[in-house]
Each structure stands twice: as C-alpha cells, then as structure tokens.
Amino acid sequence: MSDDASSPTPRTPRAEVRERLLVAGADVFAESGVHGARLDDVAARAGFSKGAVYSNFSSKQDLVAQVMQRSTNRILAALQEVVREDVAATSIADVVRAAFGRYDQGRQFALVSELRGYALRHPEFMPEFVRQRRELQDGVLDLVRLWFGAHPEVEPGMPLEDFATLLVGANVGIVFDGPALPGVNPGDVIASLVDAVVRPRR
Structure with missing residues (x-):
C-alpha cells in the first residue's frame, strides 16, 4: 500500500513539545538574556509557533x-x-x-x-x-x-x-x-x- 500524501502529519506528543521548548528557552535565555529574549524566538528555536509556548506555560x-x-x-x-x-x-x-x-x-x-x-x-x-x-x-x-x-x-x-x-x-x-x-x-x-x-x- 502506498503512503497517502494527504494524510495528516502526526501530532508531536505534548511532553516532547514541552521538552523542546525548555531546551530552546535555556539556549535563548543564555544567549540573549531573559529580558531580551522573545517568546517568538524560543518557539522558533524549538520549531513551533508562539502558541505552543502559551499552551504549555502560563507566562x-x-x-x-x-x-x-x-x-x-x-x-x-x-x-x-x-x-x-x-x-x-x-x-x-x-x-x-x-x-x-x-x-x-x-x-x-x-x-x-x-x-x-x-x-x-x-x-x-x-x-x-x-x-x-x-x-x-x-x-x-x-x-x-x-x-x-x-x-x-x-x-x-x-x-x-x-x-x-x-x-x-x-x-x-x-x-x-x-x-x-x-x-x-x-x-x-x-x-x-x-x-x-x-x-x-x-
């Protein structure tokens, strides 16, 4: 059976999303400082949109x-x-x-x-x-x-x-x-x- 190119991309498990955001946050905070770091930068470093940050962290x-x-x-x-x-x-x-x-x-x-x-x-x-x-x-x-x-x-x-x-x-x-x-x-x-x-x- 051939792969269906139109099938949806598997959803990244929530625990993996959170871990990737934490790793990205550590990198961005260390490089740019907490004050200068933008949540957009953290999300992009992790490979997600900013919405992923707010769905995993309250602020x-x-x-x-x-x-x-x-x-x-x-x-x-x-x-x-x-x-x-x-x-x-x-x-x-x-x-x-x-x-x-x-x-x-x-x-x-x-x-x-x-x-x-x-x-x-x-x-x-x-x-x-x-x-x-x-x-x-x-x-x-x-x-x-x-x-x-x-x-x-x-x-x-x-x-x-x-x-x-x-x-x-x-x-x-x-x-x-x-x-x-x-x-x-x-x-x-x-x-x-x-x-x-x-x-x-x-």
Whole structure:
C-alpha cells in the first residue's frame, strides 16, 4: 500500500513539545538574556509557533521558572549518578573530579547568571530562584551526608553543611572566573578541596 500524501502529519506528543521548548528557552535565555529574549524566538528555536509556548506555560515567567527547574534537576541527577555510597574513600576525590569537571559548565553558568539577574530585576521571581538554589544546595548536602554516613572510617574537617555549601560555592566561583583562569578545571580544584577536607577518623 502506498503512503497517502494527504494524510495528516502526526501530532508531536505534548511532553516532547514541552521538552523542546525548555531546551530552546535555556539556549535563548543564555544567549540573549531573559529580558531580551522573545517568546517568538524560543518557539522558533524549538520549531513551533508562539502558541505552543502559551499552551504549555502560563507566562514568560512560568517558562523561566520551568527552564531553571529543568537545569536544577539535571545538575542533581548528574551528581547523583557518580556520588554513591559504594564509592571508596580512596576514590572519592576522583569521583568528585568527574562530577564537577565532566561538562563544559560555561553555558550552564551563562544561563544561571541570566536567571539571577532576572530575579534581581523581578522581585516576584526571587522566591522561586531562592527555592531552586536551596534545592540544589540541599541535594548536594544529601549526597555529602549519604557518602559520609556510609564511610565511618573517615570524617570531614568541617561541618557537613559547610562542606556542601563550599563545594557548590567553589564550583560557581571557579566557573565565574573561568576566563581569568585559563587551563583551570573546576573538577581538579574541587577534588583538591575534597582531599584536604576528608581525613581518617581518629
């Protein structure tokens, strides 16, 4: 049987439409800034009309929040893949090096910087920005607690809450100063930090 050229094109599943819009939103926001980005540009980048944006998100700010949530989820998922209870104490620095150094974080940092700027200029968005950054911090803290809980033979040289905060803060700072630190890999620096903090329990 020959294909019927007049048959309708299959409808793109809603979940795929939404995911493509989120990916496009992240790219456009990182490149043009949230303020300068137009929903037409996001829709076109995803291969849809602007109506697709409004059928999946209630507003531009809703799209911004969901783009950020997708980014937060992906970062935590990547960390959870490599930081596990069964990672030996002798290997944890190498695992952390892989977790923080496996990706080019420049584009991700550009997006987060734009979201931070948007939150500063739109106070109504700041609680959402804070919630998601807290979610990231808490997720890293959960991984730190999980790993140290499985390894009573070692201890940190500081409270676990401070250690988790330092891991995130050091990574952000190194990526921020990346242009002034040619050849510096955030993973290598974070691994050195872990080596300095994790020590045999006395």
